[in-house]
Amino acid sequence: MSIPVPNPSPDFNITRTSHLVLSSNDLEKTRAFYEDVLGFHVSDQDDGALYVRGLEEAYHHSLVFIKSEGPRKCLRMGFRMYTDEDLKIAHTYFNERGHKAEFVERPYQGLTLHVNDVVGVPLEFCATMDQKPALLQQFHRHHGGKPMHLDHVQIATHNVQAAIDWYSELGFRMTEYTATDGTDELWGVWLKRKDTTQDVVFSNGRGPRLHHLAFHVSDIASIIHAADAASSMGFASSVERGPGRHGIANALFIYFRDPDGHRVELFTNHYLAIDSDFVAKRWELSDTSRSQLWGLPATQNWFFDATEFTGAPVLEPLLDAPPVTLEKFMEQTT
Ligand SMILES: [Fe+2]
Structure with a gap:
Protein backbone atom coordinates (compact mmCIF):
# COMPACT_ATOMS: atom_id res chain seq x y z
CA MET A 1 0.00 0.00 0.00
CA SER A 2 0.98 3.54 -0.39
CA ILE A 3 -1.15 6.27 1.10
CA PRO A 4 -0.45 9.29 -1.07
CA VAL A 5 0.26 12.62 0.50
CA PRO A 6 -2.73 14.79 -0.45
CA ASN A 7 -1.98 17.69 -2.72
CA PRO A 8 -2.50 20.83 -0.57
CA SER A 9 -2.54 23.12 -3.62
CA PRO A 10 -4.31 21.36 -6.52
CA ASP A 11 -4.36 23.14 -9.86
CA PHE A 12 -8.13 23.68 -9.57
CA ASN A 13 -10.63 23.67 -6.72
CA ILE A 14 -13.16 20.83 -6.49
CA THR A 15 -15.42 21.76 -3.55
CA ARG A 16 -17.77 18.83 -2.95
CA THR A 17 -19.95 16.04 -4.29
CA SER A 18 -22.82 17.82 -6.03
CA HIS A 19 -25.26 15.69 -7.97
CA LEU A 20 -25.92 12.39 -9.72
CA VAL A 21 -27.63 11.51 -13.00
CA LEU A 22 -29.51 8.20 -12.77
CA SER A 23 -31.79 6.16 -14.99
CA SER A 24 -35.50 5.67 -14.28
CA ASN A 25 -37.78 3.15 -15.96
CA ASP A 26 -40.85 5.03 -14.76
CA LEU A 27 -40.55 8.69 -13.73
CA GLU A 28 -43.90 8.67 -11.90
CA LYS A 29 -42.86 5.73 -9.71
CA THR A 30 -39.50 7.39 -9.10
CA ARG A 31 -41.22 10.65 -8.19
CA ALA A 32 -43.59 8.91 -5.78
CA PHE A 33 -40.70 7.26 -3.99
CA TYR A 34 -38.41 10.28 -3.70
CA GLU A 35 -41.09 12.93 -3.17
CA ASP A 36 -43.70 11.14 -1.07
CA VAL A 37 -41.69 8.52 0.83
CA LEU A 38 -38.26 10.09 1.31
CA GLY A 39 -39.42 13.73 1.36
CA PHE A 40 -37.47 15.28 -1.53
CA HIS A 41 -38.76 18.31 -3.40
CA VAL A 42 -39.30 18.27 -7.13
CA SER A 43 -37.65 21.17 -8.95
CA ASP A 44 -38.80 20.22 -12.46
CA GLN A 45 -40.19 17.36 -14.49
CA ASP A 46 -40.81 16.85 -18.19
CA ASP A 47 -41.46 13.79 -20.35
CA GLY A 48 -37.85 12.68 -20.19
CA ALA A 49 -36.40 13.86 -16.88
CA LEU A 50 -37.11 14.47 -13.21
CA TYR A 51 -35.04 16.87 -11.06
CA VAL A 52 -35.18 16.75 -7.24
CA ARG A 53 -33.38 18.41 -4.35
CA GLY A 54 -33.07 18.12 -0.57
CA LEU A 55 -34.51 20.59 1.92
CA GLU A 56 -31.45 22.76 2.47
CA GLU A 57 -30.29 22.72 -1.16
CA ALA A 58 -30.67 26.24 -2.60
CA TYR A 59 -29.99 25.16 -6.16
CA HIS A 60 -31.87 23.31 -8.82
CA HIS A 61 -31.02 19.65 -8.31
CA SER A 62 -28.90 17.08 -6.59
CA LEU A 63 -30.54 14.10 -8.31
CA VAL A 64 -31.50 13.92 -11.98
CA PHE A 65 -33.50 10.96 -13.30
CA ILE A 66 -33.51 10.31 -17.03
CA LYS A 67 -36.32 8.17 -18.43
CA SER A 68 -34.73 5.07 -19.96
CA GLU A 69 -35.53 1.44 -20.70
CA GLY A 70 -33.48 -1.55 -19.61
CA PRO A 71 -31.31 -2.23 -16.57
CA ARG A 72 -30.69 0.63 -14.18
CA LYS A 73 -27.64 2.78 -14.83
CA CYS A 74 -25.79 5.72 -13.36
CA LEU A 75 -25.12 8.16 -16.18
CA ARG A 76 -22.86 10.66 -14.35
CA MET A 77 -21.43 11.51 -10.98
CA GLY A 78 -21.27 15.25 -10.37
CA PHE A 79 -18.83 17.39 -8.41
CA ARG A 80 -18.84 21.15 -7.92
CA MET A 81 -15.81 23.30 -8.64
CA TYR A 82 -15.52 26.77 -7.15
CA THR A 83 -15.38 28.90 -10.31
CA ASP A 84 -15.63 28.59 -14.08
CA GLU A 85 -11.92 29.39 -14.17
CA ASP A 86 -11.30 26.18 -12.21
CA LEU A 87 -13.27 24.29 -14.86
CA LYS A 88 -11.17 25.77 -17.67
CA ILE A 89 -7.93 24.89 -15.89
CA ALA A 90 -9.25 21.36 -15.26
CA HIS A 91 -10.14 20.99 -18.96
CA THR A 92 -6.51 21.60 -19.88
CA TYR A 93 -5.18 19.51 -16.97
CA PHE A 94 -7.17 16.40 -17.87
CA ASN A 95 -6.52 16.59 -21.61
CA GLU A 96 -2.78 17.04 -21.05
CA ARG A 97 -2.82 13.81 -19.03
CA GLY A 98 -4.72 11.77 -21.60
CA HIS A 99 -8.18 11.99 -20.00
CA LYS A 100 -10.42 13.27 -22.77
CA ALA A 101 -12.30 16.20 -21.25
CA GLU A 102 -14.97 18.24 -23.00
CA PHE A 103 -17.38 21.03 -22.21
CA VAL A 104 -21.06 20.17 -22.61
CA GLU A 105 -24.37 21.93 -22.13
CA ARG A 106 -26.66 20.65 -19.40
CA PRO A 107 -30.07 22.03 -18.38
CA TYR A 108 -30.09 24.27 -15.29
CA GLN A 109 -26.27 24.13 -14.99
CA GLY A 110 -23.60 26.63 -15.95
CA LEU A 111 -20.38 25.66 -17.70
CA THR A 112 -20.14 21.86 -17.38
CA LEU A 113 -17.12 19.62 -17.93
CA HIS A 114 -17.22 15.89 -18.68
CA VAL A 115 -14.30 13.52 -18.13
CA ASN A 116 -13.80 9.92 -17.06
CA ASP A 117 -11.69 9.31 -13.97
CA VAL A 118 -8.82 6.85 -13.78
CA VAL A 119 -11.05 3.88 -12.88
CA GLY A 120 -13.66 4.65 -15.54
CA VAL A 121 -16.30 6.66 -13.64
CA PRO A 122 -18.01 9.22 -15.92
CA LEU A 123 -17.71 12.52 -14.06
CA GLU A 124 -19.43 15.85 -14.49
CA PHE A 125 -18.13 19.11 -13.00
CA CYS A 126 -19.89 22.47 -12.81
CA ALA A 127 -19.40 25.62 -10.75
CA THR A 128 -22.87 27.12 -11.00
CA MET A 129 -26.45 25.90 -11.14
CA ASP A 130 -29.82 27.66 -11.29
CA GLN A 131 -30.88 28.82 -7.85
CA LYS A 132 -34.01 27.61 -6.08
CA PRO A 133 -35.34 28.60 -2.67
CA ALA A 134 -34.10 26.36 0.11
CA LEU A 135 -36.97 24.71 1.96
CA LEU A 136 -35.04 24.39 5.21
CA GLN A 137 -37.43 26.66 7.14
CA GLN A 138 -40.60 25.70 5.28
CA PHE A 139 -41.22 23.32 8.15
CA HIS A 140 -44.81 22.60 7.20
CA ARG A 141 -43.52 21.03 3.96
CA HIS A 142 -41.08 18.62 5.65
CA HIS A 143 -42.05 14.97 5.57
CA GLY A 144 -40.70 11.44 5.01
CA GLY A 145 -37.00 11.26 5.79
CA LYS A 146 -36.52 15.04 5.52
CA PRO A 147 -33.35 14.73 3.39
FE1 LIG B 1 -22.46 5.94 2.80
Whole structure:
Protein backbone atom coordinates (compact mmCIF):
# COMPACT_ATOMS: atom_id res chain seq x y z
CA MET A 1 0.00 0.00 0.00
CA SER A 2 0.98 3.54 -0.39
CA ILE A 3 -1.15 6.27 1.10
CA PRO A 4 -0.45 9.29 -1.07
CA VAL A 5 0.26 12.62 0.50
CA PRO A 6 -2.73 14.79 -0.45
CA ASN A 7 -1.98 17.69 -2.72
CA PRO A 8 -2.50 20.83 -0.57
CA SER A 9 -2.54 23.12 -3.62
CA PRO A 10 -4.31 21.36 -6.52
CA ASP A 11 -4.36 23.14 -9.86
CA PHE A 12 -8.13 23.68 -9.57
CA ASN A 13 -10.63 23.67 -6.72
CA ILE A 14 -13.16 20.83 -6.49
CA THR A 15 -15.42 21.76 -3.55
CA ARG A 16 -17.77 18.83 -2.95
CA THR A 17 -19.95 16.04 -4.29
CA SER A 18 -22.82 17.82 -6.03
CA HIS A 19 -25.26 15.69 -7.97
CA LEU A 20 -25.92 12.39 -9.72
CA VAL A 21 -27.63 11.51 -13.00
CA LEU A 22 -29.51 8.20 -12.77
CA SER A 23 -31.79 6.16 -14.99
CA SER A 24 -35.50 5.67 -14.28
CA ASN A 25 -37.78 3.15 -15.96
CA ASP A 26 -40.85 5.03 -14.76
CA LEU A 27 -40.55 8.69 -13.73
CA GLU A 28 -43.90 8.67 -11.90
CA LYS A 29 -42.86 5.73 -9.71
CA THR A 30 -39.50 7.39 -9.10
CA ARG A 31 -41.22 10.65 -8.19
CA ALA A 32 -43.59 8.91 -5.78
CA PHE A 33 -40.70 7.26 -3.99
CA TYR A 34 -38.41 10.28 -3.70
CA GLU A 35 -41.09 12.93 -3.17
CA ASP A 36 -43.70 11.14 -1.07
CA VAL A 37 -41.69 8.52 0.83
CA LEU A 38 -38.26 10.09 1.31
CA GLY A 39 -39.42 13.73 1.36
CA PHE A 40 -37.47 15.28 -1.53
CA HIS A 41 -38.76 18.31 -3.40
CA VAL A 42 -39.30 18.27 -7.13
CA SER A 43 -37.65 21.17 -8.95
CA ASP A 44 -38.80 20.22 -12.46
CA GLN A 45 -40.19 17.36 -14.49
CA ASP A 46 -40.81 16.85 -18.19
CA ASP A 47 -41.46 13.79 -20.35
CA GLY A 48 -37.85 12.68 -20.19
CA ALA A 49 -36.40 13.86 -16.88
CA LEU A 50 -37.11 14.47 -13.21
CA TYR A 51 -35.04 16.87 -11.06
CA VAL A 52 -35.18 16.75 -7.24
CA ARG A 53 -33.38 18.41 -4.35
CA GLY A 54 -33.07 18.12 -0.57
CA LEU A 55 -34.51 20.59 1.92
CA GLU A 56 -31.45 22.76 2.47
CA GLU A 57 -30.29 22.72 -1.16
CA ALA A 58 -30.67 26.24 -2.60
CA TYR A 59 -29.99 25.16 -6.16
CA HIS A 60 -31.87 23.31 -8.82
CA HIS A 61 -31.02 19.65 -8.31
CA SER A 62 -28.90 17.08 -6.59
CA LEU A 63 -30.54 14.10 -8.31
CA VAL A 64 -31.50 13.92 -11.98
CA PHE A 65 -33.50 10.96 -13.30
CA ILE A 66 -33.51 10.31 -17.03
CA LYS A 67 -36.32 8.17 -18.43
CA SER A 68 -34.73 5.07 -19.96
CA GLU A 69 -35.53 1.44 -20.70
CA GLY A 70 -33.48 -1.55 -19.61
CA PRO A 71 -31.31 -2.23 -16.57
CA ARG A 72 -30.69 0.63 -14.18
CA LYS A 73 -27.64 2.78 -14.83
CA CYS A 74 -25.79 5.72 -13.36
CA LEU A 75 -25.12 8.16 -16.18
CA ARG A 76 -22.86 10.66 -14.35
CA MET A 77 -21.43 11.51 -10.98
CA GLY A 78 -21.27 15.25 -10.37
CA PHE A 79 -18.83 17.39 -8.41
CA ARG A 80 -18.84 21.15 -7.92
CA MET A 81 -15.81 23.30 -8.64
CA TYR A 82 -15.52 26.77 -7.15
CA THR A 83 -15.38 28.90 -10.31
CA ASP A 84 -15.63 28.59 -14.08
CA GLU A 85 -11.92 29.39 -14.17
CA ASP A 86 -11.30 26.18 -12.21
CA LEU A 87 -13.27 24.29 -14.86
CA LYS A 88 -11.17 25.77 -17.67
CA ILE A 89 -7.93 24.89 -15.89
CA ALA A 90 -9.25 21.36 -15.26
CA HIS A 91 -10.14 20.99 -18.96
CA THR A 92 -6.51 21.60 -19.88
CA TYR A 93 -5.18 19.51 -16.97
CA PHE A 94 -7.17 16.40 -17.87
CA ASN A 95 -6.52 16.59 -21.61
CA GLU A 96 -2.78 17.04 -21.05
CA ARG A 97 -2.82 13.81 -19.03
CA GLY A 98 -4.72 11.77 -21.60
CA HIS A 99 -8.18 11.99 -20.00
CA LYS A 100 -10.42 13.27 -22.77
CA ALA A 101 -12.30 16.20 -21.25
CA GLU A 102 -14.97 18.24 -23.00
CA PHE A 103 -17.38 21.03 -22.21
CA VAL A 104 -21.06 20.17 -22.61
CA GLU A 105 -24.37 21.93 -22.13
CA ARG A 106 -26.66 20.65 -19.40
CA PRO A 107 -30.07 22.03 -18.38
CA TYR A 108 -30.09 24.27 -15.29
CA GLN A 109 -26.27 24.13 -14.99
CA GLY A 110 -23.60 26.63 -15.95
CA LEU A 111 -20.38 25.66 -17.70
CA THR A 112 -20.14 21.86 -17.38
CA LEU A 113 -17.12 19.62 -17.93
CA HIS A 114 -17.22 15.89 -18.68
CA VAL A 115 -14.30 13.52 -18.13
CA ASN A 116 -13.80 9.92 -17.06
CA ASP A 117 -11.69 9.31 -13.97
CA VAL A 118 -8.82 6.85 -13.78
CA VAL A 119 -11.05 3.88 -12.88
CA GLY A 120 -13.66 4.65 -15.54
CA VAL A 121 -16.30 6.66 -13.64
CA PRO A 122 -18.01 9.22 -15.92
CA LEU A 123 -17.71 12.52 -14.06
CA GLU A 124 -19.43 15.85 -14.49
CA PHE A 125 -18.13 19.11 -13.00
CA CYS A 126 -19.89 22.47 -12.81
CA ALA A 127 -19.40 25.62 -10.75
CA THR A 128 -22.87 27.12 -11.00
CA MET A 129 -26.45 25.90 -11.14
CA ASP A 130 -29.82 27.66 -11.29
CA GLN A 131 -30.88 28.82 -7.85
CA LYS A 132 -34.01 27.61 -6.08
CA PRO A 133 -35.34 28.60 -2.67
CA ALA A 134 -34.10 26.36 0.11
CA LEU A 135 -36.97 24.71 1.96
CA LEU A 136 -35.04 24.39 5.21
CA GLN A 137 -37.43 26.66 7.14
CA GLN A 138 -40.60 25.70 5.28
CA PHE A 139 -41.22 23.32 8.15
CA HIS A 140 -44.81 22.60 7.20
CA ARG A 141 -43.52 21.03 3.96
CA HIS A 142 -41.08 18.62 5.65
CA HIS A 143 -42.05 14.97 5.57
CA GLY A 144 -40.70 11.44 5.01
CA GLY A 145 -37.00 11.26 5.79
CA LYS A 146 -36.52 15.04 5.52
CA PRO A 147 -33.35 14.73 3.39
CA MET A 148 -31.12 17.78 3.79
CA HIS A 149 -28.28 17.58 1.26
CA LEU A 150 -26.40 15.12 -0.90
CA ASP A 151 -23.37 14.18 1.15
CA HIS A 152 -21.40 11.41 -0.55
CA VAL A 153 -21.38 8.51 -2.93
CA GLN A 154 -19.72 5.10 -2.70
CA ILE A 155 -18.27 3.44 -5.78
CA ALA A 156 -17.01 -0.11 -6.21
CA THR A 157 -13.77 -0.17 -8.19
CA HIS A 158 -11.42 -2.84 -9.44
CA ASN A 159 -8.42 -0.74 -8.34
CA VAL A 160 -8.73 1.21 -5.08
CA GLN A 161 -5.05 2.19 -5.14
CA ALA A 162 -5.33 3.80 -8.58
CA ALA A 163 -8.41 5.72 -7.44
CA ILE A 164 -6.79 7.16 -4.33
CA ASP A 165 -3.62 8.07 -6.22
CA TRP A 166 -5.64 9.98 -8.84
CA TYR A 167 -8.01 11.75 -6.44
CA SER A 168 -5.20 12.68 -4.03
CA GLU A 169 -3.52 14.62 -6.82
CA LEU A 170 -6.80 16.53 -7.22
CA GLY A 171 -6.69 17.54 -3.55
CA PHE A 172 -8.90 14.86 -1.99
CA ARG A 173 -7.86 13.71 1.50
CA MET A 174 -8.44 10.34 3.12
CA THR A 175 -10.12 10.30 6.54
CA GLU A 176 -10.64 6.57 7.13
CA TYR A 177 -9.63 3.42 5.30
CA THR A 178 -9.97 -0.36 5.36
CA ALA A 179 -7.01 -2.61 4.65
CA THR A 180 -6.92 -6.37 4.33
CA ASP A 181 -5.84 -7.90 7.64
CA GLY A 182 -2.16 -7.68 8.40
CA THR A 183 -1.30 -6.27 4.99
CA ASP A 184 -0.91 -2.89 3.40
CA GLU A 185 -3.49 -3.59 0.68
CA LEU A 186 -6.22 -0.96 0.52
CA TRP A 187 -9.79 -2.39 0.44
CA GLY A 188 -11.68 0.89 0.86
CA VAL A 189 -10.85 4.59 1.11
CA TRP A 190 -13.03 7.45 2.41
CA LEU A 191 -12.05 10.62 0.57
CA LYS A 192 -13.23 14.17 1.08
CA ARG A 193 -12.98 17.71 -0.22
CA LYS A 194 -15.49 19.40 2.09
CA ASP A 195 -14.86 19.50 5.83
CA THR A 196 -16.47 16.20 6.83
CA THR A 197 -15.29 12.62 6.48
CA GLN A 198 -16.27 11.90 2.91
CA ASP A 199 -17.40 13.05 -0.51
CA VAL A 200 -16.57 9.87 -2.38
CA VAL A 201 -15.75 6.38 -1.15
CA PHE A 202 -14.01 3.75 -3.25
CA SER A 203 -14.33 0.12 -2.17
CA ASN A 204 -12.87 -3.04 -3.65
CA GLY A 205 -15.14 -4.92 -6.05
CA ARG A 206 -16.29 -5.35 -9.62
CA GLY A 207 -16.29 -1.87 -11.01
CA PRO A 208 -16.75 0.87 -11.65
CA ARG A 209 -20.26 0.58 -10.21
CA LEU A 210 -22.26 2.95 -8.02
CA HIS A 211 -22.84 1.26 -4.67
CA HIS A 212 -24.94 4.01 -3.07
CA LEU A 213 -25.64 7.69 -2.79
CA ALA A 214 -26.17 9.27 0.64
CA PHE A 215 -28.20 12.20 1.91
CA HIS A 216 -27.68 13.81 5.28
CA VAL A 217 -30.68 13.99 7.65
CA SER A 218 -30.79 15.98 10.87
CA ASP A 219 -31.80 13.32 13.40
CA ILE A 220 -32.54 9.64 13.98
CA ALA A 221 -36.28 10.42 14.10
CA SER A 222 -36.12 11.29 10.38
CA ILE A 223 -34.57 7.90 9.63
CA ILE A 224 -37.30 6.07 11.56
CA HIS A 225 -40.04 8.19 10.00
CA ALA A 226 -38.74 7.46 6.49
CA ALA A 227 -39.02 3.72 7.22
CA ASP A 228 -42.52 4.18 8.67
CA ALA A 229 -43.59 6.26 5.66
CA ALA A 230 -42.21 3.58 3.32
CA SER A 231 -44.23 0.96 5.17
CA SER A 232 -47.53 2.85 5.13
CA MET A 233 -47.15 3.88 1.48
CA GLY A 234 -46.52 0.42 0.07
CA PHE A 235 -42.73 0.66 -0.12
CA ALA A 236 -41.88 -1.54 2.90
CA SER A 237 -39.66 -3.80 0.80
CA SER A 238 -37.59 -0.80 -0.26
CA VAL A 239 -35.94 -0.78 3.21
CA GLU A 240 -32.78 -2.79 2.57
CA ARG A 241 -30.59 -2.38 5.65
CA GLY A 242 -30.72 -0.77 9.06
CA PRO A 243 -31.23 1.37 10.98
CA GLY A 244 -27.75 0.94 12.40
CA ARG A 245 -24.55 2.80 13.18
CA HIS A 246 -21.43 2.63 11.05
CA GLY A 247 -18.10 2.28 12.81
CA ILE A 248 -16.54 4.20 9.95
CA ALA A 249 -17.55 7.87 10.29
CA ASN A 250 -19.86 7.05 13.26
CA ALA A 251 -23.04 7.76 11.25
CA LEU A 252 -26.49 6.36 12.02
CA PHE A 253 -27.80 4.94 8.76
CA ILE A 254 -30.62 3.34 6.82
CA TYR A 255 -30.50 2.10 3.22
CA PHE A 256 -33.37 2.03 0.74
CA ARG A 257 -33.66 0.69 -2.80
CA ASP A 258 -35.61 2.99 -5.10
CA PRO A 259 -38.09 1.59 -7.69
CA ASP A 260 -35.21 0.97 -10.16
CA GLY A 261 -32.94 -0.54 -7.52
CA HIS A 262 -30.62 2.44 -6.99
CA ARG A 263 -29.40 2.30 -3.38
CA VAL A 264 -30.06 5.41 -1.25
CA GLU A 265 -28.63 5.97 2.23
CA LEU A 266 -30.09 8.42 4.73
CA PHE A 267 -27.70 9.10 7.57
CA THR A 268 -27.11 11.45 10.48
CA ASN A 269 -24.06 13.60 10.76
CA HIS A 270 -20.50 12.37 10.70
CA TYR A 271 -17.69 14.54 12.12
CA LEU A 272 -15.39 17.34 11.09
CA ALA A 273 -12.06 16.49 9.48
CA ILE A 274 -10.28 19.72 8.66
CA ASP A 275 -6.87 20.07 10.24
CA SER A 276 -3.77 19.49 8.15
CA ASP A 277 -2.39 17.02 10.70
CA PHE A 278 -5.55 14.86 10.71
CA VAL A 279 -4.50 11.20 10.78
CA ALA A 280 -6.59 8.76 8.75
CA LYS A 281 -8.15 5.96 10.81
CA ARG A 282 -7.36 2.38 9.82
CA TRP A 283 -9.84 -0.53 10.00
CA GLU A 284 -9.08 -4.20 9.38
CA LEU A 285 -11.29 -5.82 6.74
CA SER A 286 -12.33 -8.65 9.11
CA ASP A 287 -13.49 -6.18 11.78
CA THR A 288 -17.25 -6.17 11.23
CA SER A 289 -17.68 -3.15 13.52
CA ARG A 290 -16.29 -0.95 10.76
CA SER A 291 -19.57 -1.36 8.85
CA GLN A 292 -21.88 -1.68 11.90
CA LEU A 293 -21.00 -0.96 15.51
CA TRP A 294 -23.91 -3.13 16.65
CA GLY A 295 -26.09 -5.72 14.99
CA LEU A 296 -25.32 -8.21 12.27
CA PRO A 297 -23.20 -7.68 9.15
CA ALA A 298 -24.88 -6.61 5.92
CA THR A 299 -26.11 -9.20 3.45
CA GLN A 300 -24.12 -10.44 0.50
CA ASN A 301 -26.55 -8.58 -1.76
CA TRP A 302 -25.84 -5.27 0.01
CA PHE A 303 -22.11 -5.71 -0.45
CA PHE A 304 -22.09 -6.97 -4.02
CA ASP A 305 -25.12 -5.57 -5.88
CA ALA A 306 -24.46 -2.16 -7.43
CA THR A 307 -25.38 0.03 -10.40
CA GLU A 308 -23.23 0.07 -13.52
CA PHE A 309 -22.18 3.35 -15.13
CA THR A 310 -23.28 4.02 -18.70
CA GLY A 311 -20.49 3.21 -21.13
CA ALA A 312 -18.07 1.99 -18.45
CA PRO A 313 -16.89 -1.63 -18.79
CA VAL A 314 -16.95 -3.50 -15.48
CA LEU A 315 -13.61 -5.00 -14.47
CA GLU A 316 -12.86 -7.73 -11.93
CA PRO A 317 -11.17 -6.48 -8.73
CA LEU A 318 -7.39 -6.75 -8.56
CA LEU A 319 -7.67 -7.61 -4.88
CA ASP A 320 -9.27 -10.95 -3.90
CA ALA A 321 -10.58 -9.90 -0.48
CA PRO A 322 -14.28 -10.49 0.15
CA PRO A 323 -15.82 -8.76 3.18
CA VAL A 324 -17.63 -10.56 6.02
CA THR A 325 -21.27 -10.81 4.91
CA LEU A 326 -24.27 -11.84 6.99
CA GLU A 327 -24.29 -15.20 5.20
CA LYS A 328 -20.61 -15.81 5.94
CA PHE A 329 -21.02 -14.64 9.55
CA MET A 330 -23.94 -17.06 10.12
CA GLU A 331 -21.90 -19.93 8.63
CA GLN A 332 -19.07 -19.19 11.03
CA THR A 333 -21.24 -18.86 14.13
CA THR A 334 -23.73 -21.73 13.75
FE1 LIG B 1 -22.46 5.94 2.80
